[in-house]
Amino acid sequence: MAIITPVLLVLLCARSEICLYGRSHFQASQMASTVADAVSRYEAVTSADITSIFSVSSQVMGTEDFKDNGYVILSSVSRTGGATPKVAWQCKGGGHASTSRIGAVTKDATPPGGLVLDAMDDVIVAEVFYKYSPLFANAVPGLNDELYKTAVFRPRLGSLTSASRLLAPSEG
Numbered sequence: 293m294a295i296i297t298p299v300l301l302v303l304l305c306a307r308s309e310i311c312l313y314g315r316s317h318f319q320a321s322q323m324a325s326t327v328a329d330a331v332s333r334y335e336a337v338t339s340a341d342i343t344s345i346f347s348v349s350s351q352v353m354g355t356e357d358f359k360d361n362g363y364v365i366l367s368s369v370s371r372t373g374g375a376t377p378k379v380a381w382q383c384k385g386g387g388h389a390s391t392s393r394i395g396a397v398t399k400d401a402t403p404p405g406g407l408v409l410d411a412m413d414d415v416i417v418a419e420v421f422y423k424y425s426p427l428f429a430n431a432v433p434g435l436n437d438e439l440y441k442t443a444v445f446r447p448r449l450g451s452l453t454s455a456s457r458l459l460a461p462s463e464g
Contacts, residue, residue, distance in 0.1 A: 309426055316355075317439055320420045323352045324443035327364055328418035332445035339383075342366065346385035353422070360387040361423040367394045369401040370414035377401040377409045390421040393440070404442040418443045 330345050331337055346364060353362060363386035371377040379395045394417050395401040403409065404417065422439040 312427055313424060316422065316424050317441070319353050319355070320422045320439045320441040321443070323364070324418045324420040324441040326352050327366060327420070328416050328443040328445040331366060331418070332416045332447050333449070334447075335449040342383045342385070346383075357425075358386070358422065361425065362386045363388045363390045363421040365390070365392045365394070365419040365421075367392060367401070367417045367419070368414060369394060369403055369409070369417055371409040372412055372414065377403060377413075380414070386421075388421065388423050390419075390438075392419060394419060394442075404444060407444060414447065416445050416447060 327345055331342070334341060363384065366383045368380040368382075369377050370380050377400070379392075379397050379399060379401045382392065382397050384392075393402065394404070403415070407415070409415065420439075420441045424437065424439055
């Protein structure tokens with residue numbers, strides 16, 4: 293009993309940690325999908341729209357620490373009039389600042405998953421960064437990293453490549 297009990301406790305802690313880590317991956321993916329989908333439903337997006345979508349980020353993620361450990365970057369990527377997709381506008385929100393892996397505003401874009409845009413295509417890309425902090429510090433090595441999830445949606449009601457109604461297109 294004295295030998296088996298500590299081993300069983302370590303296994304229980306490791307199992308719990310792996311389940312929480314998997315749940316965090318799922319929720320980050322769900323959040324990216326929800327944010328991109330919500331924005332893609334607008335005909336014209338404003339800074340108030342983006343602010344309201346970002347304000348529910350921690351609720352979508354299902355954790356209160358997203359305000360401190362999470363970050364969302366929303367980008368409009370288009371290939372209008374050029375051979376290379378470009379980032380038309382970008383909005384950012386959250387507490388744990390990260391750099392977009394898609395690209396910077398007016399620069400060449402790297403769409404996720406090797407997505408190839410046709411001429412005159414535009415998409416909304418949501419990137420979610422979440423700094424996962426383990427419940428049990430050393431139960432499972434390697435779970436102490438930043439989660440990164442993306443979602444891509446095509447605007448439903450026209451093109452969302454113009455950021456003229458956003459107050460600060462590079463910050464949100």
